[in-house]
Amino acid sequence: MKQIFLVLAALLTTFDASATTQDLIDSVKNNDVAAVLKLLESGENVNGTTEQGNTALHYAIATDNAELSQLLLAYGADLNAINGKGWSPLKIAQTKQLKNVAPILAQAQQGKVDLPPSVVKIKENLVDSAKNETKTTEENMFPIVEDEKEVETVKTEAKSITSAPVNTSSEINTPKTDVVTTEKISVETTSSAVSEDTVQEQTADTSVEVVKIAELLASQAIAQANQEVAHAREEQANAEAKVKALEAQLKEMQEEKMRKEAIEKAKIEAEAKAKAEAEAKAKEEAEAKAKAEAEAKAKVEAEAKAQAAEKAKKIAQMAKKMPAPKPFPKMQFSALTDKIYAGDEEVVYCLNYLGQGENQNMLRAAGFYAASSGISEERYKQITALSNDFFATAVNDELKKRNAECGQIITPKDINRQNRIIRSLNQSVGY
Secondary structure: OHHHHHHHHHHHOOOOOOOOHHHHHHHHHOOOHHHHHHHHHOOOOOOOOOOOOOOHHHHHHHOOOHHHHHHHHHOOOOOOOOOOOOOOHHHHHHHHOOOOOHHHHHHHHHOOOOOOHHHHHHHHHHHHHHHHHHHHHHHHOOHHHHHHHHHHHHHHHHHHHHOOOOOOOOEEOOOOOOOOOOOOEEOOOOOOOOOHHHHHHHHHHHHHHHHHHHHHHHHHHHHHHHHHHHHHHHHHHHHHHHHHHHHHHHHHHHHHHHHHHHHHHHHHHHHHHHHHHHHHHHHHHHHHHHHHHHHHHHHHHHHHHHHHHHHHHHHHHHHHHOOOOOOOOOOOEOOOOOOOEOOHHHHHHHHHHHOOOOOHHHHHHHHHHHHHOOOOHHHHHHHHHHHHHHHHHOOHHHHHHHHHHHHHHOOOOOHHHHHHHHHHHHHHOOO
């Protein structure tokens, strides 16, 4: 009977009540996820410390074990617990730059940490195991009824003792059984003092006492069996309650997971919808802008075309009224060089040439004269380059000759040109 009770207790007791913080830490060191989960489910303190102040999370983080770290954090492990050397699990991870646990720590700093999927599976297996143990417990309770039958057998055996033949020797020995042991009953007999009737009376009295003792022991055995049955049922009820609690917790976790997945899905769909609407709006605006620009461009082109046509029309009308143009006089090359023409280009050349010395005003006057004469900037640069090149390479006789030639050119007989030269010189000195 006691063996049956021990089997029931072993099946119904899922967790070790004598587990300690060291057991939890050893399980972490051994990477035994199932053992860690059982200890935490049995109520073991997840933040219990060693003599050095280390928690189970210190060891999980130090070994960069993401699965155990997430499990411990899900059961309330303190990420900032300080050990005897001033190190917290968070500080260890940051200092060592541990990659596996980094995402778990980021999640822990933002809020609640969920159990890893692998641990959820282990927990489901524990629930199934507890259900099977409960079923086995119910099946193993029936041998207790058989023990009650054994009690009746004891009573029958006790009664059979009283009907056994009487030994008239100096000692009467009562047989021994598993339930009751009778003392030796010594009967001193002599052929002259004790008769056969006296012996029979003594034997009957002894039989009555034996039956009473057997019945008492049987009643005690039945009471003890009933207590064991009640205790087994209580243990069974506790196991069933634990199973229901685990099922409820698992259901809650699954519902929470489904809720988070639904929220995440809705968020992704909302973002996708907003993105699609923004892209459609941007496309619509771009098309409207392109259309407006095209219409504006077409309008400008039409207006320009109309203005050009109107201008061409006016020019044609004016051309009919204007006399025939006079032919332009043929341009002659300068005597200074065949790379410039006589007239205004000669004046620019000579003003620039005569300004190569100390008279810098001549250089500025050359620019003013070129502008007033309608000489382009590009042509002005070509003329001054020729003048500079001659000044740099000519010898004394050539320089003297060129000085005389330029002196005559910048003092022309043409009054109009002479006035323009004077005006350019005045502009060069600020008048």
